[in-house]
Amino acid sequence: MPQKYNQQKIKNNLPQKKNNIKYVFLFLLVLISAIFLIRPGIYSIQPTNAIPDGMTALYILRDSEVPFYTSLHPECFYSPTSVSLICNAMVKSALADLSGSIILKLPYNHAAYLKGSNGIEPGYIED
Secondary structure, three states: OHHHHHHHHHHHOOOOHHHHHHHHHHHHHHHHHHHHHHOOEEEEEOOOOOOOOOEEEEEOOOOOOOOOEEEOOHHHOOOOOOOOHHHHHHHHHHHHHHOOOEEEEEOOOHHHHHHHOOOOOOOOOOO
């Protein structure tokens, strides 16, 4: 009789797989909804006088109309070697707008810049 009691007790202590699947599904659902709520984005700035090495920033709370990859408008760069004062002001104001939202600053990434500028190289403007 005591042996049957021990076997029943062991069977009742085994973890239930259905509950684990529910918890994993619930965790994934919460994770996906959190990503939609924080709306992350990537902002790339080509090297300029304001930021000599350039920068790629991962930020949160992106506006809904702003694309995931964003770059400073390439029309601003009229030459690959020189940048206007208006462009420097645009860079500084863009960083001021993102200052509370930046969660990670990375080195300049040219591929991210091209995605944000729709493939337009800086310094090249079509007439």
